[in-house]
Amino acid sequence: MRWLSIHFPWLALELHGLPRETPQALLDSRQRILLGNPVAEAEGVKAGQALATALALSPELTLLETDEARLRQSLEQLALWAGGFSARISVCPPRSLLLEIASMLHYFGGLETLLDQLSASLERNGYSARMAVGETARGAELLARVQSCTEADPQRWWARLHSLEIGQLALPVKQSEQLRGVGLRTLGDLLKLPRIELAQRFGQSLLRELEKIVEPGAALPEPFIPPERFRQKVELAAEIIHSQGLLFPLRRLLEALEGFLHIRQQKVSLLHIALYQREGVEQQLTIGHAAGTASAAHWLELCRLQLEREKLKAPVLALQLEAEEGQGQKAHNADLFAPAQAQTTPAELISRLRSRLGAESVQPLGWCADHRPERANTLLGVTAEKTAGKTAAGGGSLLPVGLVRPGWLLSRPQRLAPSDQRTLHWLRGPERISSGWWDGPVTRDYYVARWPDGRCGWVFRDSSGGWFIHGWFG
Amino acid sequence: MALVQLMEQGQLWRGTQDAGIQAEALESSGYPELDARLGGGWLKGQLIELLQSGEGRGELRLLWPLLRRAEPERPVFWIDPPHQPCALSFLQADIRPESQQLVRTHSMKERLWAIEQALKSGCAPLVLSWLGEQVTTPALRRLQLAAQTGGGLGLIMRPDSVRSQSSPAAYRLHLDSSDKGAEVALLKRRGGWPLPAAAVDLPAVI
Incomplete structure (x- = not known):
């Protein structure tokens, strides 16, 4: 197994999503600076400074507060995000993630590409991170806290790990002081000593911790289990x-x-x-x-x-x-020879149009069997879309024979001027359409007529003798 | 230098000569006499402007062969048609109504945006739209570019009062009708001179 640790040194600041160019600092409960972002640090703000000093150095400083719960929550959001890159993710509070990458390297085409994609995605989201690979999970995590390390060669990686200082091993403060007191400086120095004596002098806990750092198969970090619903x-x-x-x-x-x-x-x-x-x-x-x-x-x-x-x-x-x-999601393979133009599917285009124009603005044309032209012509709503195929399939066999319908239906019949009416050339008719007494009765005689300029229209005479245009033969 | 020499060097291009267009780049209009005048069919990825005064001259029947080729996965988009297209008449003409997506917008800005999106997407073989007289040339040029990006055909219906204006569309047609039938004049076409009005044998109304 190979591990990649992503450490977010400024997560407590960056989770607020403020622009990176503004100086920001985190305050602790005693009103002292706990952490400043790079811009603030460049202006002289340091951890441990009193608030007044910091404000004097950087008058524009934005002060932020973060509680543990929010830090944990945003780390979990990042763990969800990392699901796009690895199937096995662990959360290492307060500010690190661990990804198992050995199985992913082939998919991404090498470590370099994977790291590039990770950094590009983090950059887009406004997170800064240090990444370190490692043969052991704990080792990668400790390295990432200190420096970026993308060493692929195991020998050199172990050398990098051994050069970590005692203070960088995240041991209890008292223990690391004791170790420094006997003249040990780095992890390498510590590992040279016989294990039994170390245990006698500093306790079993140190030995267990060391084992986690250097033994590849020791204790695997607990995998992060995403919630059932997002x-x-x-x-x-x-x-x-x-x-x-x-x-x-x-x-x-x-x-x-x-x-x-x-x-x-x-x-x-x-x-x-x-x-x-x-x-x-x-x-x-x-x-x-x-x-x-x-x-x-x-x-x-x-x-x-x-x-x-x-x-x-x-x-x-x-x-x-x-x-x-x-x-x-049906996994589909990208086709190498697929036409370059089909980047968008109709469904995507329709979603985009609906997002801007409203849900009802894009609808496929539908048809239902009703002899009144206004009712026969329907639009299939968003919800009815799934049944569209059925209606049409059934529609084929039920298609009325011998009826002439124009391509365009006017949403409102237009009154025909008597002077126009005299110039019309009658091609066909009448076709009587009547009844519908249950919801708005109609009694109409429909004719197909040609205008002197060659246009063809669908006109009707209603029961009161008035003439109307109801459609055009487009 | 003689004319023959210039042509041999490839420095002269003759309008009447076949520009080497591949058959796959052409979309047949479905009417042999019109295809012959277009040089094989519509060149894909282009904007077509269809000018006429008032509906009812055969503008839909002219498109029937193209509409028949629409499938649910490659639908035709109708952006703001002036009237309601009648589904029954489509079924009678063997056109699938469910492959015709009707789009309604609220303003000219939205309409142009929707046309551009549909053309650019590349998933619609044909985008039908209706624009009035006021559309600016830059707006039309945007649509022509969008059609080139997507590779589909964009058809814009406009009143024939804009006939004298210039247009960035690749094709311009004028559709007229008389009691003898419909006539199409090619005001502008790819790789050739404008052609005068000639009859197109559209399906009869009855």
Whole structure:
């Protein structure tokens, strides 16, 4: 097994989703700086500084607070996201993830490509991370906390691990002080000593810890088990007033959703987004995809279109993304020779159009057996779409014979001027269409007529003797 | 330098000469006499402008062969037609109504956006749309480019009052009718001069 550890040094800051260029710092309970982002550090803000000092050095400093629960929650969101890259993920609180990668290297075409894709995805989501590979899980984790390490050669990797200092081994503070007290500096020094004596002097716990670091098969980290249903919430550091501003936090959630679905080989066709707003207002958005997809990019595009139409009732404080139950995704192989143009499926196009124009704006044409032309012509709604095939298939055998219908039906019959009526050339008729007494009676005599300029229309005379145009033979 | 020399060097292009268009790049219009005038059929990935005054001249029957080729996985998009297309008349003409997707928009901006999306997607072999007189040339050029990206045909119906305006569309047709039948004039076409009106043998109304 080979492991990859991803360490998020600034996770507690970055989970707020603020732009990276602003100086930010985390405060502890004693009003001292706990952690500053690189911009803040460049301005001289350091851990342990008093608040007043930090503010004097960096007047623009944004102060943030993060509790353990939120840190844990965002780490779990990242674990879901990592599902797109590996099937075995472990969460190592407070700020690291472990991915088993040996089985994935072939799929991604080598370590370098995998790391590139991981960093690109993290960059898009606004996370900075250090990555380290390793022969042992704990070893990779400890290395990632200190430095990036993409050493593929085992010998050199072990050398890197052995050069870790005692203080970087995440041992109890008292124990590492004791070890330093006897003149040990690095992990390598420690490993040179006989194990039995180490145990006698520093206790079994040290030995167990060392075993975890250096024994490849020792204790495997516990795998992360994703929840049954996807429901994730983010609280926003700054209130969002414009609907477009929601896209950045949404992207993080959608990429987590993609990883969640990827690991289950599923897709979803309906998402619910709840926007929690100031003064307890809650706004619900529902976004649908006609065929269902797992792709974060597709969902983000649909969200963007929907949000363009949506007006926020109040500034948004938090948002929650919930996915309907997923459907099995048929794994399909990408065809090397598939025409380059078919990038979008009709279902995707229809979803995109519906997101911007409204759910009822795109509908296939349907037909039902009714002798009144207005009723026979129907549009198949969003829900009725699935039955469309049946109606049409059955329709073939029930097709009325000998009726002439125009290609265009006017939504409202138009009155025919008497002067026009005299110039018409009558081609066919009358065809009597009557009854429908149960819902709006009609009694009409229909004729096909040609206008002097060659246009052909469908006209009728109603029971009161008035003439109307009802369609055109397009 | 003699003309023959120039042609041998490939520096001269003759309009009447076959531009080497592959048969797969052409979509037959379904009417042999029209195909002959188009040079084999419609060149895919192009915008076609169909000018006429008022519906009822045979504009749908002209498209029947193309509409018949639509499948649920390759539907035809109808963007803001002026009237309701009649499903029964399609069934009688052997056209599948469920492969015809009707799109309704609320403004000209949305309409142009929807046409562009449908053309660009590459999943619709034919996109039908109706635009008035006011459409700007840049907007039409965008649609022509979208059609080239997607590789489908984009058909725009416009009133014949815009006949004198120039257009970036690859094809421009004028459809007229008389008691003898429908006539199509090619105001603009790929790889050739405009052609005067000639009769097209559309299916009869009755």
